[in-house]
Amino acid sequence: MQTGPRLVVGLGNPGAEYSETRHNAGFWFCERLAARLGASLAREARFHGLVGNARNAGVWLLLPQTYMNRCGQSVGALARFYRIAPGEILVVHDELDLPPGQLKLKFGGGAGGHNGLKDITAHLGTQDYWRLRIGIGHPGSRDEVVDYVLKPPRREEAAEIEAALDRALELWPFIARADWNAAMQRANARPRKPTDTPS
Numbered sequence: 001m002q003t004g005p006r007l008v009v010g011l012g013n014p015g016a017e018y019s020e021t022r023h024n025a026g027f028w029f030c031e032r033l034a035a036r037l038g039a040s041l042a043r044e045a046r047f048h049g050l051v052g053n054a055r056n057a058g059v060w061l062l063l064p065q066t067y068m069n070r071c072g073q074s075v076g077a078l079a080r081f082y083r084i085a086p087g088e089i090l091v092v093h094d095e096l097d098l099p100p101g102q103l104k105l106k107f108g109g110g111a112g113g114h115n116g117l118k119d120i121t122a123h124l125g126t127q128d129y130w131r132l133r134i135g136i137g138h139p140g141s142r143d144e145v146v147d148y149v150l151k152p153p154r155r156e157e158a159a160e161i162e163a164a165l166d167r168a169l170e171l172w173p174f175i176a177r178a179d180w181n182a183a184m185q186r187a188n189a190r191p192r193k194p195t196d197t198p199s
Contacts, residue, residue: 004176005090005130006082007060008033009075011116013150014065022161023149025094025134026116027063029165034061036169047081048074057176060084068116072123079124090130090175091120092168096145098135100153101160103168105132105187107180130180132171132187134164167191 010030011023018024034041039052039061052061060082064074079089087107093116098104108128111117121127137157139148153161167186174183 003088004178005059006084006088007062007075007079007090009062009064009071009089009091009120011068011071011091011093012063013067014063018150020152021150022136022153023068023094025136025161025165026092028161029092029132029134029168030061030063032165032169033172036172037061047078049078051078059176068119070119071116072119072121075120076123086124086126086129089124090132091117092132092134093117094136094149095133096136096138096149098133098137099160100135100137100157101164101191102135103133103164103171103187104135105130105171105175105180105184107131132168134161134168136161163191 008030010026012018012027013023034052037054037057039054041050041052041061041063043065044051047062048064048066050063050065054061060078062074062078064071066074075089093114095104097112107130110127111121136149136153139145171183171187174186
């Protein structure tokens, strides 16, 4: 029987200088989810991150504080300690290959060049965990990617990302009860523009 995630990981970089940057979209989601579930996030040295326990929901929340390239150290430490299987982990992260405002929920697959996912896969020893991708758009050139993800989104992009985070939170009841198909259908549907009229 499928179960909802026992661990939700938001990816980002620690520190005030990174808090508003595109690379921290996973942090933004996890902070909102923690508030919704009434879980307070506190630093746990043994897990190299900010950790919250939403007891009523039966889920741990983790914001690794190791910087993106080494976030697998944090995820691996908590997952091993609480005996959480890779298939019970949901990683929420920024996605260059989706435009701002779009989401994609998927199980497994490659890292797509995302250093955080690469490190998590290395520490877990498998790609078989859930990912919720939050679109941030692409600068158009690979040479500009590092600079792009470490800068705040433009105002119109920020509004799209905020709307996507709201939609991602609406998926939580489906994810929590392991209704992954319903969650994927809703996540992967293109968001309607304000100018769209329902048909």
